[in-house]
Amino acid sequence: MPLIMIIYYAICVYIGAMLIWNFLREKKSVNDMLLYLLILIPLVLRILRVK
Amino acid sequence: MSREWTIKFVLLAAVAAIIVMAGFQLYNHRHYRTSIVTGPGVTKVVKLSDYSEGLKGTMADTNVFFLEGKEEGGTVLILANTHANEPAALLSALILLENAVVDKGTLIIIPQFNNSAGRNTRPGDGYPLYFEIPTDWGSKKFRMGNRDASPLDQWPDPDVYVHYPEKQLLSFLDVRNTNRTWPGRKNGPLMERVTYGAMQIMREEKVDIAVDIHGAETMFPVTNCIVAPDKSMRIAIMTSLTVKSRERFDNHVESSPSGFRGLSHREIGDYSDTMPFLLEAPLPFLDQPTGPKTVDLLLDGKDPFLLSLSKKRKLFVPYDETGWPMEKRVGQHCSVTLELIRQFSRKYPERTITIRNVPRYAEVVKNGVGYYYHDPAKTDKKNVYIN
Numbered sequence: 001m002p003l004i005m006i007i008y009y010a011i012c013v014y015i016g017a018m019l020i021w022n023f024l025r026e027k028k029s030v031n032d033m034l035l036y037l038l039i040l041i042p043l044v045l046r047i048l049r050v051k
Numbered sequence: 052m053s054r055e056w057t058i059k060f061v062l063l064a065a066v067a068a069i070i071v072m073a074g075f076q077l078y079n080h081r082h083y084r085t086s087i088v089t090g091p092g093v094t095k096v097v098k099l100s101d102y103s104e105g106l107k108g109t110m111a112d113t114n115v116f117f118l119e120g121k122e123e124g125g126t127v128l129i130l131a132n133t134h135a136n137e138p139a140a141l142l143s144a145l146i147l148l149e150n151a152v153v154d155k156g157t158l159i160i161i162p163q164f165n166n167s168a169g170r171n172t173r174p175g176d177g178y179p180l181y182f183e184i185p186t187d188w189g190s191k192k193f194r195m196g197n198r199d200a201s202p203l204d205q206w207p208d209p210d211v212y213v214h215y216p217e218k219q220l221l222s223f224l225d226v227r228n229t230n231r232t233w234p235g236r237k238n239g240p241l242m243e244r245v246t247y248g249a250m251q252i253m254r255e256e257k258v259d260i261a262v263d264i265h266g267a268e269t270m271f272p273v274t275n276c277i278v279a280p281d282k283s284m285r286i287a288i289m290t291s292l293t294v295k296s297r298e299r300f301d302n303h304v305e306s307s308p309s310g311f312r313g314l315s316h317r318e319i320g321d322y323s324d325t326m327p328f329l330l331e332a333p334l335p336f337l338d339q340p341t342g343p344k345t346v347d348l349l350l351d352g353k354d355p356f357l358l359s360l361s362k363k364r365k366l367f368v369p370y371d372e373t374g375w376p377m378e379k380r381v382g383q384h385c386s387v388t389l390e391l392i393r394q395f396s397r398k399y400p401e402r403t404i405t406i407r408n409v410p411r412y413a414e415v416v417k418n419g420v421g422y423y424y425h426d427p428a429k430t431d432k433k434n435v436y437i438n
Contacts, residue, residue: 004207005206005207008206008207023059024059027055028055030058030062033058033059033062034062034066037062037063037066038066041066041070044070045070045074046206049203
């Protein structure tokens with residue numbers, strides 16, 4: 001895997017972790033919780049390399 | 052359990068359910084395999100990776116079918132599904148593949164040129180995942196693809212696609228568009244390796260003419276036409292005039308712009324001895340101001356919004372209540388391809404290509420597209436290629 005791809009996957013993992021962290025920390029806004037999960041979908045799929 | 056965690060679990064379950072349901076549908080679409088029946092004219096089947104090693108083991112690799120005549124002559128290459136959301140190209144190529152017999156010269160067909168795009172879709176536009184063509188023995192099911200290769204096969208996209216070797220700046224999406232990555236390179240992004248493979252075929256097999264089959268919006272001026280660079284222009288004009296006078300359908304000629312890089316009709320001509328032609332048939336499904344993107348719209352091309360626009364003279368093709376059915380589009384492609392070959396053979400008799408048993412426009416319109424397809428279940432398995 002080329003270096004650029006490794007960097008992109010690392011960015012996906014980082015942003016994904018931040019979204020999960022924010023989802024867990026969110027106490028009140030259901031809208032925000034849902035948005036965190038929706039934004040997480042493509043990142044999870046990419047990390048899992050679902051084909 | 053607190054209210055907060057109950058909500059979180061419900062949301063997680065709902066999102067997971069959506070992912071799993073949609074994921075299965077998309078997975079099945081990506082892995083759905085179409086049966087391609089080879090007719091009596093096919094003499095050899097190879098892979099595109101035999102000409103571009105970088106494609107080996109990837110979803111971009113695809114079958115290349117050779118139909119070689121007993122007598123030596125010229126060579127023609129036909130590319131279909133360069134854009135996999137323009138299915139008249141694939142359907143036309145399959146009619147040739149299943150029926151054509153070559154007496155002189157060689158016919159090379161790549162029916163699923165952008166194989167990765169054929170396994171992609173456009174959920175944001177509500178594309179159907181499949182469509183079916185009725186035949187005498189049932190219906191033949193095809194994947195409906197997308198314009199660009201799947202990001203699962205080529206990713207990430209750059210911010211701007213810098214075309215090789217002309218260095219023109221193109222849209223980031225065009226790095227996955229096999230009609231912007233010509234002439235390609237051996238070790239470039241995957242789609243450049245696809246077009247490089249086709250360029251190698253043209254160089255190694257001494258291809259005289261290449262026909263890249265497409266479809267275009269009725270609101271786009273470059274539709275219902277043959278696009279050709281200067282070197283192919285004479286043959287394109289003769290073809291256009293002949294089909295107009297003999298077969299009574301319009302197919303005007305557009306000049307390939309020299310400043311717009313990456314397109315087959317530009318780069319094939321500039322980077323090889325082959326004469327390129329790009330065929331466009333009207334495809335209402337691609338127009339923006341239509342109703343839902345349904346299979347019916349894809350197959351019959353009927354849309355009330357386009358009809359209204361036609362009355363206001365906003366379309367570049369004639370359009371009435373009959374729409375633009377698939378039979379007309381495929382029939383045009385068959386006739387124009389055959390006529391290009393005939394005109395080339397007249398101009399270069401030492402490189403004549405003689406093909407028979409391929410229907411022309413009127414026959415396809417009368418009999419329908421499916422009439423020319425054979426039942427894979429009743430065909431010798433060695434003549435059926437599953438992809």
